[in-house]
Amino acid sequence: MISSRNLSRRFGEFTAVDNVSFEVPSGGICALLGPNGAGKSTLMKMLTGLLAPTSGEAFVAGYDVRKEPLAVKHAAGILPESLGLFDALTIDEHLLLSGPIYGLTHAETRRRAAQLLHALSLEEGRDTFLNQCSQGMRKKTALALALLHNPRVLFLDEPFEGVDPVTADTIRNLLAAIAGRGVTIFLTSHILSIVNRLADQILVIRGGRVVWQSAASDLPQSLEEVYFGLVEASTVDDLPWLGSPQS
């Protein structure tokens, strides 16, 4: 359902994504992991048609992301890192804007919007303008937009960050349920505990290169141990003034 073949992206001399190849079958949940600046968002942007690759090719739901960008957008639901929301619209209006653009009738859009707002606990704030919403509400709105048109493939950039634990669990259960119905999910996250319970395929990227790729069930150790083994351990600089008597 998602296929990447030797996908690369260079910005001048800097190679953000280097020769990345992988396949995610229909109904699979693939987690893309890596430290900040590893190239995760760049790879996500290329897969969703937001950024043209320098070389290589990618297919989403059978469509070439470079040649058929509109078809990819119709087939995919996308939660971008920056959410991409309009300050001049309320939560409800975002959903009502999106439905007809994807070909849903007004009544169907309203029905689905009401269900999504309920599922994501957004009902109370539905008439709030986005510039007055909390980060969690903004994230949930962007997620609702990604789901509204019943996509065959979901690209979710950090879906669990900035939301409360109950909502994170709701989202995790929702994603597991829709993957069970054949929706393919490709997500990035830094919350390894959730990824561990959700993903069935793990892709670790570092410096733009894939450094680990396997089924989740094939991990030789816990996900955390594998991850820290692949990514440089952090060092803590000594800050002697911290904790000393106040000046």
Next chain:
Amino acid sequence: MAGIAPILAALARVIWRDLRTFSTLTGNNFFLVVAFIMIQQVQSGLFFIALLGILLLVPLAGDPMRKIPPDRLTLWPLTRSQRIALRLSSPALTPLVWLAIPFLFRAARIPVALAMIAAALLIQVLLAAWRHIMARRPPLNPFRAIPKPPGKLGRLMQKDGRQFLTVLDPYVALLLCLACIIYRLTARILDPEAGVILSLLVALALSTQAQSLFGLDLPWGMLRYRLLPLQGREILLAKDAAFLAILLILVLPLAPLPGLAAGLVALGIGHHDSVLRPMPQHRWRFIGGAIFPTGFFQVILMMATGVAVARQSLWYFAGATAFYLASLWYYGRRWDAG
């Protein structure tokens, strides 16, 4: 005072940076036209300068303390007397007060300076009273009243209409339109030529928006547009329809066809910068665009087309429409090409 001095210094820095956002006026087509009028005859331009001044009064007189995030202000370990001192000294940082200082140093202009300072304080008191009243009521947002046109692009058009009304340009046009309506209501007959000129001035006041259609969407709204399964021409059409709807309402009491023709030309030329060189814009400021070449050609061709529609033939309106449609098609493709 020692405790609040760094806060006042930071506040002054923030306000100074904010003042730079007013410089967008120098890239505004209406400012270009006013400057041209004033080169010809200073007195003729004073009316328009007064219009710009009226609209800038409120943003220039805003309460400087509003620049400090309320949570941050609460978190700072300030004593009660320091908070009072901060509150009392902050009006001195109001941009309108700064603008009054040059007048203070010229003895003959002291009343002007005092009037500016009084206006700044009065506006701050009124705004504070308004916020106090509104804090106890459900949030009021007049932009909710903007209707949603039918069709799949209707909600986008509604959003675009709201955005267009959060900058000062349409309010210059509105003041021009209201001045004309008041003139007519006082039973004076408006010279048909004056109606055409006023209609073109209204279109000119809006025209810089036509070269910065995505300025208020940057950066995140622009990303949402890229995610939507819409073609470039559809996205531009929604923007243009919102622009033309506002223009139509404003030129309806004046001379609709010349005004609309000028609007179509403004959009036709403005698509270039809107699609290929989108510039971020600020709410409650004038839109800043490129005076040359885009603004210059917009002004010249808008005036020429508007006058031709009024004096020569409606075929010029058809020509403006054809030019607009060609631009929509071409720049829609450029959008799609990314």
